Amino acid sequence: MSLKRTIQHSLRKSKSFLRTGSIVSENLTKVREALRTPCPDKFDSAIFNFTIDFELLWGNGNLGGSDHSRERRLTSASFQKQNFKPFLDMLSELGVDISWAIIGKLADHDILPSEQESFRPDWSKTNWYDDSFKSEDDLLWNGEYYLKYIKENFPTHEVMSHGHHHIDFFDKSVTLDVAQWDMITGIKSLRNFGFEVDGFVYPCNKQGYFELLKENSILIIRGSDNSWKLDTNPIQTPIGFWISPAFMSAAEIINLIDIAVEKKSFFHPWMHLNECDLSQNDIENFYRPIFKHVVKLQNENKIKNLSFRKIAQVLSRN
Numbered sequence: 593m594s595l596k597r598t599i600q601h602s603l604r605k606s607k608s609f610l611r612t613g614s615i616v617s618e619n620l621t622k623v624r625e626a627l628r629t630p631c632p633d634k635f636d637s638a639i640f641n642f643t644i645d646f647e648l649l650w651g652n653g654n655l656g657g658s659d660h661s662r663e664r665r666l667t668s669a670s671f672q673k674q675n676f677k678p679f680l681d682m683l684s685e686l687g688v689d690i691s692w693a694i695i696g697k698l699a700d701h702d703i704l705p706s707e708q709e710s711f712r713p714d715w716s717k718t719n720w721y722d723d724s725f726k727s728e729d730d731l732l733w734n735g736e737y738y739l740k741y742i743k744e745n746f747p748t749h750e751v752m753s754h755g756h757h758h759i760d761f762f763d764k765s766v767t768l769d770v771a772q773w774d775m776i777t778g779i780k781s782l783r784n785f786g787f788e789v790d791g792f793v794y795p796c797n798k799q800g801y802f803e804l805l806k807e808n809s810i811l812i813i814r815g816s817d818n819s820w821k822l823d824t825n826p827i828q829t830p831i832g833f834w835i836s837p838a839f840m841s842a843a844e845i846i847n848l849i850d851i852a853v854e855k856k857s858f859f860h861p862w863m864h865l866n867e868c869d870l871s872q873n874d875i876e877n878f879y880r881p882i883f884k885h886v887v888k889l890q891n892e893n894k895i896k897n898l899s900f901r902k903i904a905q906v907l908s909r910n
């Protein structure tokens with residue numbers, strides 16, 4: 593592990609120790625507890641799904657009461673740009689398919705809502721749809737290159753909708769008009785680009801206007817707690833957990849995967865590509881050993897790597 597990662601992990605351990613008397617991370621303890629919930633009966637083994645939430649610089653959100661700064665958004669996008677190909681190269685070497693939760697803005701960057709359909713939360717000091725970002729390097733804001741690359745080279749990867757402009761559907765400022773425009777436009781933009789879209793991942797995992805999902809032929813979403821919800825339409829998986837090499841080691845994750853296998857539960861890590869740092873050798877030290885372990889277990893029929901679409905199909909069988 594790199595020096596920076598070693599320091600980050602030691603800091604995390606001492607903070608955990610001060611709070612709880614144990615060096616085990618509270619987040620990972622929560623993941624371990626969530627893995628006690630088994631998958632629905634229709635599955636005969638544990639399930640694995642790895643999702644990348646993909647936004648480039650449009651992934652704005654409420655950070656302690658205000659927007660992400662311009663600098664933060666540019667830095668995040670430049671990491672996503674750098675990591676996109678190396679991450680996909682690793683996945684293709686290992687033969688692992690993943691799911692993507694993609695904002696429609698990456699497929700259609702020109703379409704904008706009317707004033708009445710615009711997201712204007714009171715904590716945001718900026719224009720949510722600020723087009724001045726388009727004067728930056730194309731690969732920081734324009735998703736076409738990335739989406740084409742996925743469509744042409746990774747047709748077995750799944751693409752889900754993550755809304756159009758990364759709005760928080762749960763925010764009190766969101767009216768039906770705002771929600772409708774964003775959800776419909778986001779899903780349509782990806783479908784028009786040529787992707788089959790059956791799944792939805794709420795930005796910030798915060799739900800709102802749930803009934804719009806089925807109106808837009810969404811079959812399944814990432815839920816917002818640890819349970820399976822099979823009596824809602826669309827159905828909902830457990831929320832899974834945010835995975836990051838800054839706070840976790842490959843060994844810790846591998847240990848949790850083994851617990852998922854034992855409990856026949858759903859192992860669902862999700863990330864943004866900016867959390868991977870090539871200068872810290874994160875692909876080799878963190879992601880590759882984790883995926884390799886999943887491939888090994890899959891070959892032993894102990895876990896199945898499934899898309900959200902496939903999960904919905906299995907669950908809809910009589």
Ligand SMILES: [Zn+2]
Nearest residue numbers: 645651795796
């Ligand atoms: Zn997001």
